[in-house]
Amino acid sequence: MQVLELHLADYDESYKNGTNAVLDIAFRKVNKNFTAFQIWRVENMSIVALPKDQYGIFYDTDSYIIYASSLCDQPASIDTVPKEIKGATLEYHIHFWLGANTNPEKSGVAAYKSVELDAFLNSQTIQHRETQGNESSRFLSYFKNGFKVLKSELILNGNKSQPKLYKVNGKRTPVLTEINNVSWEHFNSSEVFILKTEKCLFVWIGRAAASIEKMHATKICLEMKESLKISNIVFVDDGYEKTMDDSYKNEINKYLPLDKRHILPESSMEEATTLSGRNNIRLYKCSENNGKYRVTELRSGPFLQGDLNPDDVYIVDQESYGIWVWVGKRANDKERSEALRNARGFVKKKKYPSYTKVTRVLDGHEPMEFKMLFPFWKSESPIKANKPKMLVSKFDAETLEDRPLLAAEVQLIDDGSGSTTIWRVKQNNIVELPKERHGFFFSGDCYIILYSYQPTAELKHLLYCWLGSHATQEDINCTTHKVSEIDDELGHLGFQARIIQGRETAHFLQIFGGKFITFKGKGTDFDESGRNLKNPSQYMLQIFGSTLYSSKGVQVVAKALSLNSNYCFVMKRGKRAHVWCGNYSTGDQREMAKLFAGKDFELVLEGKEKDDFFSLIGGKTAYNTQLMKNDYDARTPRLFNCNTNTNNFKVEELMYFTQKDLIPENIMLLDLQDCLYIWIGKLSSREDQRLSIKMAIEYLQSDPAGRDMNIAIINVKQGKEPPTFTGLFPAWDKKFWKHYKSFGKIRHDIEISSNNINGKATNGYTQEKSGHSDFDQFDKYPINILKEPNEKLPARIDPLNKELHLTHDDFVSLFKMKYVDFEKLPKWKRQEMKKTCGLF
Structure with a gap:
């Protein structure tokens, strides 16, 4: 202490x-x-x-x-x-x-x-x-629209011939920061810089820079070009400075001598703000x-x-x-x-x-x-919502598609009347379940649910996987693999949800019309085939929820100690059923409980039980009779931008978000507290898409409020967002990205208009330039550092492959060839050349 x-x-x-x-x-x-x-x-x-x-x-x-x-x-x-x-x-x-x-x-x-x-x-x-x-x-x-941090009041309209260096940061909010002096010492590979000279605006792009920062820098340069009447914008890629056209190379060399280029792999600030330690809170x-x-x-x-x-x-x-x-x-x-x-x-x-x-x-x-630093918070006078509560009983797909605010509020996509196909995972394979077995799940199993509905002329599909709390890791891995296979076969549906037992979402429960049951154990305990899984002959269910989209039954130990005055329970023996209603249960809860009992049941009110009821559950014992209250403040949805450009994953919250904050090049997290959406931009990398679930789990693990790791995680793809997602954004526009231009497209257009191409390849680390796409993924260091003895090398340098840590320009300077040509040489030849260059 x-x-x-x-x-x-x-x-x-x-x-x-x-x-x-x-x-x-x-x-x-x-x-x-x-x-x-x-x-x-x-x-x-x-x-x-x-x-x-x-x-x-x-x-x-x-x-x-x-x-x-x-x-x-x-x-x-x-x-x-x-x-x-x-x-x-x-x-x-x-x-x-x-x-x-x-x-x-x-x-x-x-x-x-x-x-x-x-x-x-x-x-x-x-x-x-x-x-x-x-x-x-x-x-x-x-x-x-961003802000500027400048050195003096003689900003853009100052001495035009005076060179100035700026750094561009920010995900949603672009921040233009003027640097003290023009020098390589300020550069690092995770950022974007603008060098203003009399003749050109140079946009220097770090290898690990975020795509949105490249976009911000480009837009800022277009404004500066207009206001300063500078004719050219020139893009310069980290490690490829010497591949520029000679006229531009001579211009930049006046202010940033290329022979003194020294770029740090990334900024120390990037390291300081990763998720590591986010939940270190005292x-x-x-x-x-x-x-x-x-x-x-x-x-x-x-x-x-x-x-x-x-x-x-x-x-x-x-x-x-x-x-x-x-x-x-x-x-x-x-x-x-x-x-x-x-x-x-x-x-x-x-x-x-x-x-x-x-x-x-x-x-x-x-x-x-x-x-948000606390798991629950109760305000003295809860903040009243500006909009009245929507009282709607019709939840069909067309209504919810037209009213995304309602869909977001109740987290329903439709009324569950679409078609459903369910597979149970069994020994690295999947077995389709007959319709009469839908809604009966077992805690030791995993299931895949394909749901199809038609809100408009277009048929839409959702993929759910449900993981039992006692499922084996082998079954969970198989489920993940099979979900990807089904998604691929159906042409990438755009909606995948991971549901863990006990954390079922409103729409998932809606599919089963208020009759979803989770039994204990594995389904094969009652049927070896895995197809016609039978229910246990006698069981006791605790009933949760008061609507068709919140109702579910969970098998509990058939003992009086399982009872709770806040809930209803169904005790079933063969065809005989008892519906026990706790003193604090509501009329709606009791109506839902009856759905699980069948036609022949006896209604039992707490305190008015007959002796034969308690004899069914092993006699009368103490149980929880305390009234439960849940009057905590509703949580505000939170949007986070995921940044994986450095070696560490980090998130940045975007407060008061709009659709404009969803960046097609990125993965975004939308946190609803009891459910987490992963939004996958169309231009995001395959690697980021592959790691998206891992990102989501790491985000939950790092939350200082201490999160339930079993909440639903739902992947949605750009352009295929359900109304439960779009309704969380003010004024969602389905055509918003129709004319969206990526940084690559904007850059190409500028280079064409500035006559920077002239039929030649543009400056940039493309596979054709470096000859090997992986070469550019390694941290780059100056030649003098790489020639140090192995024990003095920075930790991130591979001492057996120092040449991979050279920039493209330095590699060509030392080896007199591109990396792709070097890579094709016999191993002994490569070793000889590395010795000659002092990199062995």
Whole structure:
């Protein structure tokens, strides 16, 4: 158990200033009852409001305050129109953003002015400390079209002949960052850079750069070309600089000498933000003792909301993912106003990077990002949905196709009236089940379900696989393989769902019309053929659900201790059945339970049982009679972009998402808490598609809230999304991607228009250029590093195949041939050449 004491040296200089008693004149236009978005910059130790046309332009030597006010869990942005809100709660966010080269005085003003603005807003704001290059998902969501971080106010309209180097980052939000000087030392293979010269705009593309960042850089260059009247955009690929046309090579060589090219394999920041450690989360309690501020570790995650006491202040430590300081409603004013300062001191004491995000949240005003760190959260006054609850009894395919919002709300694709084919996996093969056996599954088995329905003129298909909780790994592997085979045979259906026993989705249950049963054991326990699987002759079912799309029966031990006052149970012996209804069960639950009993049954109410009922289940014993409540807040769907361009998998949340955020080159995860959609873009790599389930499982494993690993995982393909998916996006447009251009197509068009091709192959690492597609997949290092003794080599270099870590240009320079020609040589010849080049 760790106990930290914060001393004066642990606090930033920037927090020493106290707040002013009088509100700064710059804040006078802030109205507590209005939605708003405003930005102020620190100038001459005071703050100045930025004009709207400068929103999205930041200088790395400055500090800023950003204020966003919106309805709870609703987006804000630079386009927010001030609007008075009556009868609803507003959520206030204050960010102070610090440029990489700002000074302590400016950051200090931003810090204490943020506290001043917070005090004006009744100390009910969520405060964020943001640093350049490490902005939070919420901060990024404000700037839909991106923002720029520049060195000086002489931006694009400055000295045209002066060369400038920019880095382009960001998945949804493009961030253009001006670099201090033009030098190879800033480059790495996971990023995209723009070099502006008098004659050309060079787009340098790292081997491991994300496709969306290449796209952002290209669009930025097109804007710069127009505004600066520069004639050419030239694309330069990592390791292929010397294959450029001589005129462009001479131009870039003036500013970036090609003989001094030194590219790092990837940025260290990429490593720091991978999923590894995302669930390393700890809770600390803060207290003041004899003038010393003490931070005491309580426990590791996942946490419960009840771990937070309204009398106290707590720090939620998520390491490189950020620090949250939660202030209880009964904490004193000093703790409230100094919470961010103390959390920042905690960061320094723990020796975390200076860029670590720090956010202060208040009891009763927690943003959704904070609530998501907990498995369950209950608000004092639950947030009311803006739209009324849809009361619809008709769930046919046509209705749900036309009303995707309804489909998303109930997670139904149709009413289950389509055709169903079911196979049971048996000894590395599959056996089709007859119709009369549909809906009777066994926990020791795996099943594949092909469901076909016709919402419009086009027949559609869904593939489900259901994995019993006691199925063997061999059967599970066979199921996965057979599902892929069936999908291939049917021409790639676009919908595959992995369902694990007990976590069945609404539509899966709808297929079985409210009569889905899971028996214990393997089906072959009752029938060797595996086809006409018979039910056990006597059993007891616990009935879950109150509708046809939530109802299911699960076999439990036929003993009184299995009973529960919140549910209904069906006890079956031959043709005789009893339906036992717990005191807290509803009328709808009881109606569903009757479906599992057949025509001949006796209704038994809790507390009014006859003796013969308990004799059927081994006598009367104690069982659970406590009322269950589930009044936690509904979870907001969350969208994540998956990035696998580096050696580590990571995700980036896109807050307040729209269809535009689905990137055809990528795999995306849409998290509904009890179900996870994997969206597969048409232009995503085969390798990413192959690893998509692994990505989803790794994402769930790394969730700091501690997730149920058995939730349904559903693969949907771009262009074949069901209404249960599309209804989660505002204003889904089926034709949205009809005219989508990939980066490759946009680049080709630019090169054609710039006369960069002239009948020759374009610059870029294609198979024809390097001669071997795998050659470019290896990390690249300078020749001098590769010639070091093996014990001094970086860990990622293969000492037996150093030549694979050369860039294409360096390889040709050393070996006087392309890698494809080298690869065809006899092994002894290759070894001799490597010795001659000093790479053996």
